[in-house]
Amino acid sequence: MERRTFLKTAGVAGALTMAARSNTAAADAGEKRPNIVLYITDDQGTNDAGCYGHPLARTPGLDTLAAEGVRFTSACCVCASCSPSRSVLLTGMHTHANGQYGLAHAKHNFASFENVRSLPNLLRDAGYRSLCAGKYHVRPEPAYHFDEYIKVMAPDKMAEAVRPFIAANDDRPFFLNFNTVEPHRPFHRDGASPVSPEAVPVPDYLPDIPECREELAEYLASIERADQGLLRLIEILKETGRWDNTVMVYVSDNGAPFPGAKTTVYEPGLRLPCVVRDPASALHGVTSDAMISFADITPTLIDCAGATPGNPQFQGRSFRSILQGADPAEDWDEIYASHIFHEVTMYYPMRMVRTRRHKLIWNIAHGLPYPFASDLWNSKTWQAVMQRGLSHYGKRSVDAYIHRPRFELYDLDADPDEVVNLADDPAHAELLAELQQKLRAFQERTKDPWILKWDRE
Secondary structure (H helix, E strand, O other): OHHHHHHHHHHHHHHHHHHHHHHHHHHHOOOOOOEEEEEEEOOOOOOOOHHHOOOOOOOHHHHHHHHOOEEEOOOEOOOOOHHHHHHHHHHOOOHHHHOOOOOOOOOOOOOOOOOOOOHHHHHHHOOOEEEEEEOOOOOOHHHHOOOEEEOOOOHHHHHHHOHHHHHOOOOOOEEEEEEOOOOOOOOOOOOOOOOOHHHOOOOOOOOOOHHHHHHHHHHHHHHHHHHHHHHHHHHHHHHOOOHHHEEEEEEEOOOOOOOOOOOOOOHHHHEOOEEEEOOOOOOOOEEEOOOOEHHHHHHHHHHHOOOOOOOOOOOOOOOHHHHOOOOOHHHHOOEEEEEOOOOOOOOOOEEEEEOOOEEEEEEOOOOOOOOOOHHHHOOHHHHHHHHHOOOEEOOEEHHHHHOOOOEEEEEOOOOOOOOOOOOOOHHHHHHHHHHHHHHHHHHHHOOOHHHHHHHHO
């Protein structure tokens, strides 16, 4: 079964590569390539947008984009940590393969391998000019080189700052990587939050306490601020005549900035907003439940540009056929995740496989207590839980959150909150073995150094 699945996937990937090479030839013959915008917010959670059904999130920019493109409902990052996730978005390689094991900045000091070929470098080779606006947060610079950089500022002001780049009288297509720092803590916003803490819906993974409600209200206001940049950017693309030839992808780098989401491989950490608008597609305002991962973003954008290299490093694959109306069927029904560090003090390697119904998590360093990101530990929400001595954090016990077993196996249909671990249940032994084999095969395919932990620990 594994061999059949691999051959089927390889056949699809091969067909898409051949199509991409055909696109490259067409582009070389004079066909105009699209501009590309990759818009990344910082710590925006699963359904925290108007078009994803949140009753209070005001996101007219993202709602506009969704109305003109494809809104994915089962898209996942593959590492719920900023720098590693961004490295995956920009390389199509898992973090254990590209070397960006943890945060890039300051004392954390993690960096990708120098031979990594990233999206801006690949697009430059294909004749694109490039600009990174706002948060950068990957290393080394030569591996992730942009022609221009613009510092972080309020998203709407940053959109105005990139206008000259967009409007430039240049025959080359452009690649714009637009990165807000919202809604990362501390929650940036203008003035008081328009959202009442009493009215905020509290997700099941969080505790329904006043401190959490207060932070959720601030978080929603910060999401609105991030969206203002997107709305203004769309207006600028239209005003400059670039909109009709611009592919736009909107994603968050990882889940919401609360314990139980960011830095975990639970659903609130991995399943994220993802909206894609391809002007070459007739699809508008549609949704897709294809289980795409953020390792698929670079292969897809390179495909859109007709610039897929002959021997790509990608571990993801292009989903452009889905944007153009292809039925994903069973070809897009698995996600893999790989987490190693967040901060340098937070070694806690995890590997995860998720199918439509089940999820297996391998906590490789399960003998250690689960480590906290500094901003999550210091949050009003977590501090209130500790100070009150609460036994539960959302639907999960505090003890279960901090002390994790080697394997966690969940039936997501019956247990969407991931609190009933089936790994030691004899009735699920066959399923456990099947998913373990899938996980190990994924590690073999992606040359994961942590594969040795199966035999040596």
